[in-house]
Amino acid sequence: MFGSIFRFEVNYHRRQFLFYILCSVFFLLTFLSTTSDNVSIGPTFSNVNINAPIAVISSLATLSILSLFGAVAFVANGVVRDYDLKTAELFLTTNVTKFEYLYGRFFGALLFSFGIYFAGLLGVVAGEFAPWLDQERIGEFSWGAYWFATWAIVLPTLFFMSCIFFCLATITRSMMSTYVAAIAFLMMTFVMGSFTEPETVDLVSKIEPFGLTALAEQTRYWTVFEKNALIPTMEGNFLINRALWLSIGLIFLGVAYRLFPFSVEKVTLGRNGKNKVQADEPAVPDTRVEFSLPQVTREFGLSANLAQYFSQTQLEFRNIVFSAPFIVLMLLGILNVLGSTAGSLDNIFGTPVYPTTGTFVMIINGTLALSLIGVLVYYAGEVMLKERAARFSEIVDSLPYPNWVMMMAKLSGLILVIISMLVVSALAAIGVQLYNGYYELEILVYIQGLLMFYQFPLYFMCVASIFFFVITRSRYITMFLIVLYTVSLIALPQMGFQHHLYRMNKPFMNYSTFTGYTHLIEPFLWYTLYWSLWGLLLMVIIHLFWPRGSEFTFKSSVAVARQRFTGSVGIAAAVVVMSLTATGGFIYYNTTVLNPYMSNLELEEKMANFEKTYKQYQYQRQPGIFSTYVEVDIFPEEREVFLKGHYEMVNDGALPIEELHFTRAPGVSITALEIPNSTLELED
Structure with missing residues (x-):
């Protein structure tokens, strides 16, 4: 047995x-x-x-x-x-x-x-x-x-x-x-x-x-x-x-x-250790009471739809956060955050650091990412199949609400779950800061770094997960596609495909104690607008194929989508597509035409060619820096720095130097270079 x-x-x-x-x-x-x-x-x-x-x-x-x-x-x-x-x-x-x-x-x-x-x-x-x-x-x-x-x-x-x-x-x-x-x-x-x-x-x-x-x-x-x-x-x-x-x-x-x-x-024993047998209660005779039904005004306008949306969003959110799998995944993530934040103070690049908010935001976004993706993978299909699993989807689908109410409620529920995990992680990190005697908490940096700048790809992934389900109508295929999508974000740059126009991501948002996020906000907003338009386009498709009823064949779904593709939907889709094209064109012009674009693989190839070409001069005798004088003026708010100074270089060898080699950093222009009694042999 x-x-x-x-x-x-x-x-x-x-x-x-x-x-x-x-x-x-x-x-x-x-x-x-x-x-x-x-x-x-x-x-x-x-x-x-x-x-x-x-x-x-x-x-x-x-x-x-x-x-x-x-x-x-x-x-x-x-x-x-x-x-x-x-x-x-x-x-x-x-x-x-x-x-x-x-x-x-x-x-x-x-x-x-x-x-x-x-x-x-x-x-x-x-x-x-x-x-x-x-x-x-x-x-x-x-x-x-x-x-x-x-x-x-x-x-x-x-x-x-x-x-x-x-x-x-x-x-x-x-x-x-x-x-x-x-x-x-x-x-x-x-x-x-x-x-x-x-x-x-x-x-x-x-x-x-x-x-x-x-x-x-x-x-x-x-x-x-x-x-x-x-x-x-x-x-x-x-x-x-x-x-x-x-x-x-x-x-x-x-x-x-x-x-x-x-x-x-x-x-069946009670808490006090005694069986509680309830005595038979006397039967209550049936009574008949006459009353008038109250007069109600039925409303199907925008205010009623908004009330339905907020109520359904709350229901979706509560169903997730009070479930055992979510609690397990959240605790795993929070535990990892606590360990990473507390354990990182003695060793970031081998150097002890203060528990600053900017540092903790970076750590949280690195350590919590997989828990957030795990929640999304598990609950994307669960949210979409909740009513069908309980076998009352036909009742829900027959209720008088437009498609966007349920679509947006389920999307909002997923996003709120992600936000709740980030908020709890921020509270855990704040606890570590206070425990270590650091009281400059910078709540705004937590809000910007955790809820806005770093997590937009996850918000887009919420839209993509609903899109995957609506198209496939399968929980497990949806989960597989989300995992495949996540892996592609990591694998594509390794293969040389890393432009943010086709790889959903954001420009690197590195917090600076001097300037905060200000110098990175403009490119972030452009990419956010671009991918938000992609999200809106997906929402239009989701609206067309949103499942209502009990028939889910491909032929019936296409027929329903044609019925839903009304004039207003067509205009909305056209506006989104034109805006998407214009925004993408602007980004492409700035990142590829006005400024040189180079992938990591191309950069590695360029560095390798540089090394192959100039390694022969590795041990070429050159003057050594004897003394340095520099005046530095830093203006963080303007993101400017002014340098003025000079090197004193001497030939500390016994023989004269016949060739001088100079290397300039990318983006640095040399306006004048004068060396008496010399000729330029090579410039590339």
Whole structure:
């Protein structure tokens, strides 16, 4: 019977799309953190190989923290699900034993907690072989690093965490209570990590749940060579830490068995320990009351449509933010933000920094991106199929509202979900700032950097996701297209296709303490207008093919689209297309005609040709700079700097110099260059 329950639990979670979403998120997160400097998980190491054993182990160890909420979603669900679905009594009246029922559910769900970790591990492995990585920073592939991280850190951590939260779910019978306990567990861990005094590090390394402090203690004084070659060992405080928490996990697993109410009587028992049997109430005689129906005025104008829109938007938003998958994905993202912001203060390009708002905005946008995309991938199809999944779509579709009400409500719901995650992330970052004694919070920079400048591609992706569903009418094809679209944004520049006219993105918005975002706003607004017009064009198509009713064949959809393509819709589409053409032409003229456009591949080729041509002069004797004098006037508001000065250069060699070589930076013009008794031999 244990095997039957185990297989039942495995088959149940195998059919849940949350598992595949988390696997995709973990794979992409670790793959991008390995292959891109813009995404990071866990601590960063200076001057070590990308695939150094310590870097791999630290990334996978941090992944065990992110896996915590996945463990809650799978393991706690196994014991809470029957109570939520009111099916517990069916199982408790069979001949299954308590051991078989409880531990069959536990180990079946535990298997999927391990599964999402292995998806992340595959992301790290795949990232090591990405062709665009700097091969000089890639060392020898080390299976030992993956093996040590898996058996010594991650699997023990996932096991004892699953035991603890399985026990809590058994006692409380509430997923929300278990999530709250998980957050408290993490906060306790972060508090432990804040103790850096030598006299407390030894104790913390023994009791910190995830083993990161013990790992850092063992590798703290390793040289760069050792970090690139050695693998930690299971000894000292690290061994004590792992043994301690495995023991705690087994104790909680035993407590769950002891406290689990394996009987119908205990399940139906009240909180005060007594059965509450309600006495039969006397029947109430039927009464007849006559009344007049109130006179109501029916309204189908714009005000009624706006009221419908706001009401439906609120409903869409609440349905998402109070669902378990969203809570899991949001907590994963927030946890990553907390770890990245707190862990980055000691090492950004090898230099300690203040927790400034501009720095934190950059970190949040890098670390939260995958969680936001994960939410969008999962809920784009869910939002569109909500009414059909509940089997009352025909009723909703027959109600008197125009298409734009439901279209805009679902789009607004998705955008509000993204905004809510960004707001919570900003609050978490503010907490890190306050904790570190930094009080210049710059709320406006958070609003600009998180909600406006950086996230516009995600807002456009919300429109694209609805467009994908309306055209394909398939949840899974929509999810696949969103993932494919996201990957294309990363892959196209590697192939030389990076112009923002055909690759949805924004100009690089780098915050400056001197000038803020002001000098970058104009190009951002032009690209925002351009891609907003693309979004409007997609919304017109969405309106034409918006599904209402029960017939969804291609032929019927085209017929409905022809009916909806009225004169006003045609005029709106024409205006959008003309505006799009004009805006795109203006951008193309400025970025390609007036100014030279060069892709990364073309730039690399130019640099390679430069090196091939002039490397022969690498050791050519040239004058050395003896002294420098420069006057610098900086005007941040005007974005101008005036330099005035001179070099004093001398020939510090024993022989005369026959040739002088000058290199000027791109964009710099030389108005005059006079060298007495010399002739110009080459200029290119």
